[in-house]
Amino acid sequence: MPITNTASDTSSLVHAAIDVHEPGQTPGKVGALLTTIEFQLNPKEVTIAKSAKWESKNQKKAASAPPATYQGPDPQKMSVEMYFDETRQRDGSVVKNVEALFEACTPTSASKDGNKPSAPWVKFKWGVLTGFVGYIKSVSAKYTLFSPDGKPLRAVCTVALEELANEPKKQNPTSGGLQPRHAHTLREGDSLAAIAYREYGDPSHWRTLAEVNGIDDPLRLRPGHIVLIPTLEELSQTDGRETVRREVVRARLH
Structure with a gap:
């Protein structure tokens, strides 16, 4: 048929x-x-x-x-x-x-x-x-x-x-403290580029993460080290990046 x-x-x-x-x-x-x-x-x-x-x-x-x-x-x-x-x-x-x-x-x-x-x-x-x-x-x-x-x-x-990238993960609003900004504890195999993509949807932000966290050699990350994650707004502003840098230094001193 x-x-x-x-x-x-x-x-x-x-x-x-x-x-x-x-x-x-x-x-x-x-x-x-x-x-x-x-x-x-x-x-x-x-x-x-x-x-x-x-x-x-x-x-x-x-x-x-x-x-x-x-x-x-x-x-x-x-x-x-x-x-x-x-x-x-x-x-x-x-x-x-x-x-x-x-x-x-x-x-x-x-x-x-x-x-x-x-x-x-x-x-x-x-x-x-x-x-x-x-x-x-x-x-x-x-x-x-x-x-x-x-x-x-x-x-x-x-x-x-x-x-084209989808909407990146939203950040917590800033309030001047370490916890609201979100902190990441490094694990074996972590890279700043992977963290930047997961948090912002753009791996190129790894340079700013290294800068604000005082990381001189991104290829030698220490497991257990805490990386502070700024908001996208702070990444784009010189004053915002400087504020995060000061908080990183203050957190390490304590």
Whole structure:
């Protein structure tokens, strides 16, 4: 017995799409929707990759590989192909679709007006894969069919997307004491970069953590040592960092 598509089968088909948004004001939260670039044909494959940074320090006398220190995760990456076909349209062309993807790699007008140029943030939507929030890192377009007058009628676009960080862990409000700011007791294998990513969502803050805690060599952390974790507001202010430094010194004296 032949298999045919029923009305319910057709209604269950979900087309993949990329929503293009203004950059958000907070990590992981997009701004206003600018446009939606729909897939004419759902992709055959979607490649998703995730990796982490590890750092090892060579030791001349070591008999085996040196221990590695976790530096935090790299952004998740996604790669997908988009197919465009306008052969059924009388004066069709796929250039508009391709240019929409290219445009998503350039700063939005609103971000330029606000003196913070940024390309749009995007959301990939397709079934259970919905929820990827990031930006388009690169677009490669290959035109595969042209009309007699040279209009591109078919194109295959390879789109590479990269994840944006989610909302970092919220800090306790400051009140001038050691405990409300949150303190971390170092364990074997800890690194300042990993702590910075866990607390702020950004491993690059390890330098400020080292500075305010008086840590001269971040690669030689002592288990049991207490690291004071400033708030994000204090990290961005010279006075805030100086206040934390004084508290670290006072805590060690006692």
